[in-house]
Amino acid sequence: MRYLVTGANRGIGLELTRQLLGRGEQVFAACRAPERASALQALKEEYGERLVLVPLDVSDPASIAASYDLVRQHADALDVLINNAGISAGSEPLGRVTQEKLLENYRVNAAGPILMAQQYLDLLRAGGAKKIVNLSTGISSIGTREHGGMYSYTASKAGLNMLNKNLSYDVAPYGIVSIVIDPGWVQTDMGGPNAWITPDESVKGILNVVDHLTPSQSGHFFHYSGSEVPW
Numbered sequence: 001m002r003y004l005v006t007g008a009n010r011g012i013g014l015e016l017t018r019q020l021l022g023r024g025e026q027v028f029a030a031c032r033a034p035e036r037a038s039a040l041q042a043l044k045e046e047y048g049e050r051l052v053l054v055p056l057d058v059s060d061p062a063s064i065a066a067s068y069d070l071v072r073q074h075a076d077a078l079d080v081l082i083n084n085a086g087i088s089a090g091s092e093p094l095g096r097v098t099q100e101k102l103l104e105n106y107r108v109n110a111a112g113p114i115l116m117a118q119q120y121l122d123l124l125r126a127g128g129a130k131k132i133v134n135l136s137t138g139i140s141s142i143g144t145r146e147h148g149g150m151y152s153y154t155a156s157k158a159g160l161n162m163l164n165k166n167l168s169y170d171v172a173p174y175g176i177v178s179i180v181i182d183p184g185w186v187q188t189d190m191g192g193p194n195a196w197i198t199p200d201e202s203v204k205g206i207l208n209v210v211d212h213l214t215p216s217q218s219g220h221f222f223h224y225s226g227s228e229v230p231w
Ligand SMILES: NC(=O)c1ccc[n+]([C@@H]2O[C@H](COP(=O)([O-])OP(=O)(O)OC[C@H]3O[C@@H](n4cnc5c(N)ncnc54)[C@H](OP(=O)(O)O)[C@@H]3O)[C@@H](O)[C@H]2O)c1
Pocket: 006, 007, 008, 009, 010, 011, 012, 013, 031, 032, 033, 056, 057, 058, 059, 083, 084, 085, 086, 087, 108, 135, 136, 137, 138, 182, 183, 184, 185, 186, 187, 188, 189, 190, 191, 192, 195
């Protein structure tokens, strides 16, 4: 199957790319600077044409359009879009919240995935699996939030959750399933070294959820373990 993974040069995106290639899929690995993505370059040596490196900045609509043109040169359909790229403004205590960070997080974490889905819709419609997977976070759950801080990150991901809900209805007529998923607290640059699980563990869980998705689960919010996260 043909997968597109954003933010594929490190962290969860790199591990998704590794595991997908390892099981025989074709991967379009999108990242801001493929020429500096040494881990992806090494995978390219190993997997050749099954891995296509795609320049992509998800906060830039022109870059999203250019990525589509490149992918289109290699494929006339896409099975699974994984919107993984994300940023965090960190702990952000009240008093240090800025408009700039709020909007920057929204641009990457919320607007990026919906614009990607919109751009790639025709390729997904032509695909066999027809899935859109958006990396959210458990701390975007409003119902379970018990403290403050992290304004930009949590709100941008809560925005993503709503955008995905809308998207799930709009793509349903085409048989496309679209979900948000919490990868757990993962040992990456974003998660830090004290996080609970490795990228390997998280990605195995994510792919297990994605592999078994059914149309009735579209619009839902999953944990990487397969359980549902309350809104
Ligand atoms: N790690 C966790 O514990 C955790 C928990 C919950 C949710 N998540 C979510 O899981 C996803 C992956 O997280 P991670 O831990 O792997 O983070 P990470 O290690 O910080 O990696 C983030 C990835 O996103 C890319 N990215 C950032 N801004 C981008 C942009 N404008 N355009 C394209 N790519 C961009 C980065 O590329 P550059 O190298 O170019 O910066 C990098 O590849 C994120 O959406 C994150 O919010 C992570």
